[in-house]
Amino acid sequence: MTLKLHCFGESGNSYKAALALELSGLDWEPVFVDFFNGQTRTPDYRKMVNELGEAPVLVDGDRCLSQSGAIQQFIADRSGKFGGKDEAERYDVLRWVLWDNHKLSSMAGLTRFLVNFLPEDKRPKEVIAFNQGRLKAAYQVLDTHLAGRDWIVGDGITNADLSCCGYLYYPEPFGFDRADWPNIDAWLTRLSETPGWKHPYDLMPGNPSDRA
Numbered sequence: 001m002t003l004k005l006h007c008f009g010e011s012g013n014s015y016k017a018a019l020a021l022e023l024s025g026l027d028w029e030p031v032f033v034d035f036f037n038g039q040t041r042t043p044d045y046r047k048m049v050n051e052l053g054e055a056p057v058l059v060d061g062d063r064c065l066s067q068s069g070a071i072q073q074f075i076a077d078r079s080g081k082f083g084g085k086d087e088a089e090r091y092d093v094l095r096w097v098l099w100d101n102h103k104l105s106s107m108a109g110l111t112r113f114l115v116n117f118l119p120e121d122k123r124p125k126e127v128i129a130f131n132q133g134r135l136k137a138a139y140q141v142l143d144t145h146l147a148g149r150d151w152i153v154g155d156g157i158t159n160a161d162l163s164c165c166g167y168l169y170y171p172e173p174f175g176f177d178r179a180d181w182p183n184i185d186a187w188l189t190r191l192s193e194t195p196g197w198k199h200p201y202d203l204m205p206g207n208p209s210d211r212a
Contacts, residue, residue, distance in 0.1 A: 003028040005071075006049055006057040008035050008206035010117075012109050012167035014056040015200040017071040020162045022203060023196050024079035031059075032205040036117075068166070069097045072159040082159045092153045096160035104138045107131050108167035112174035116208075132175035139181050146183035150190060157194065165191055169199060172208070 005021060007014035007030050014033075021028040033055040039045050040053045050057045050066045058065045058074060065071055076083030084090040111131040114123055142164060145152065152160040168176060168188055178185040191197060201207050 004059040116172040
């Protein structure tokens, strides 16, 4: 049965799940979520797709699974990839996924939205500056960890990599410049050179140009 991922191209959290699916070799297809026209806030979406009003959502038959980290774990369990090769690695992967969700992606996603998807006169400059300060600290943690390493955990791609990269390939500015973080830059290059890798706007439907 084909897995269905409710997602949209601008969503870094959706990208984490979509990229894991694409690289896993599992049979899947994207289902466009019209986030910017309020689809996730509608009663039908909350009743039929996800009561939390979120994307991504993975549908496997009668099962609907939300939260990118949970979806990534489902993909690892189903495919045997990206979860870590032993118990120690599995817990380390989980540690980095949780760190990313709290310290990196949460700040990056919010900041990118405030900087790029709100009218200029409604952008809260002090909030953006505060968030960018927190992001700089997160980039430093990741860049330091990647010194002398190809991957975040172990010797191959895991959900730690697929989670932490979620917002870092997007072209819209939000306070991340790859040139400032050489170890992150090299890691992103290695990941993008992996057979099957796709940019978020090539992997999922939905692009800012659609609303231009």
